[in-house]
Amino acid sequence: MGRLNFEMLTATDRYIARLIALPLFGTLVIAAMLLVLDKMLRLFDFVAAEGGPVSVVWRMLANMIPEYLSLGIPIGLMLGILLAFRKLAMSSELDVFRAVGLSYGRLMRVPYMYAIGLALVNLAIVGFVQPYARYAYEGLRFELRSGALGASIKVGEFTRLGARMTMRIESSRNSGRDLNGIFVRAESRDGKSLAVTAEHGTFMATDDPDTIILRLRNGVLVHNAPEFRTPRVLAFTGHDLPIDLPRIEAFRKRGDKDLERTIPELVRIGKDPNLPKNLRLESRANFHFRMAEVAMMLLLPLLGIALAIPPKRSSSALGVFISIVMIVTYHKVNEYAESLGALGKVDPIIALWVPFAMFAGLIYWMYHMVANVPGGAPIAALERGAAKMGGAVKAWLRLGRRKSSEAA
DSSP states (O other), rough: OOOHHHHHHHHHHHHHHHHHHHHHHHHHHHHHHHHHHHHHHHHHHHHHTOOOHHHHHHHHHHHHHHHHHHHHHHHHHHHHHHHHHHHHHHHHHHHHHHHTTOOOOTTTTHHHHHHHHHHHHHIIIIIHHHHHHHHHHHHHHHHHHHHHTTSSOOSSEEOOOOOEEEEEEEEETTTEEEEEEEEEEOOOOTOOOEEEEEEEEEEOSSTTEEEEEEEEEEEEEEEEEETTTOOOEEEEEEEEEEEEEOOOOOOTTSSGGGSSOHHHHHHHHHOTTTTTTTHHHHHHHHHHHHHHHHHGGGGHHHHEEEHHOTTTTOOOHHHHHHHHHHHHHHHHHHHHHHHHHHSSOOHHHHHHHHHHHHHHHHHHHHHHHHHHHHOOOOHHHHHHHHHHHHHHHHHHHHHHHHHHHOOO
């Protein structure tokens, strides 16, 4: 009998795990795709304005994925548990589990396996992966804005390369290395000038890191100098034009911003008395913000079950909406609390963990109502309010249609 019960419980766990997995990963993928698409449009505009190649967009998006995952994982976990237990409740399977002696505490085993595993994944992302990815993203933005050649030559526009060279191209490919329809004008300090037009050109590297070669094909070169009576004109099938790269300031080191510091670095900076007070406060506030966001994930199984089970004789999906509102609201409250802690107005521990304690108390009360109070449904009052509001809106619409028909 004991072995039979163990096998039955194991099968129940597998069944619940399957129910949670599909909406969890589906929501995570959809949320990540929506965030990526929104960012992609803005990055295309930014890269096009800076004259960069399209490949830079994909590299920048790849470095944003850890940040999107840190936002999408809690929402995916929440909706995965909520939709799974809502299905069990609507099909009366939850009543069957309860009738055979499975308590809510026992049914929470699988949701907490997901929660603990994903919380560890999220901790690794926000604590170690995201800082390096964010730094790489900022580095790409710096390269575009600083005018690195190959990412600064704008198609169809005159581009200044240093103080004495101007270039214009009609089109480019291969990440800006291969050019078509080229015009180049260069001047020297002694009054000499050089104007070149060519059908095609390719950037070639040299041993000097500050100089590259523009290899031109099928063009015309016009050379002028004060001692020349008339400019010299030369038609060529191949010509190498050396170009001095503009001086570009080296990108800053990682860690100048809180988002680029790992968790151990935040702890070290927050405890270093030799550093400025504002830097220590910012590091402490960001550390507690990350920890509070990860710790919140351990409350999501309780919240998911509390909002998944509608009142008797009700099929409303109001709990899904409330769950998303609660997660987003808590995240925004944490952001505001982090800013207060960074400014020194409130101690970061109080600013971040008092809202967490209040959020945890509210969730535990909601779970207690469902698990331990007969007929308890924490969202019943909200559903009644939503039903009354819906009835009032319908009555108002009917009244409006009646008045319109009478006027006609």
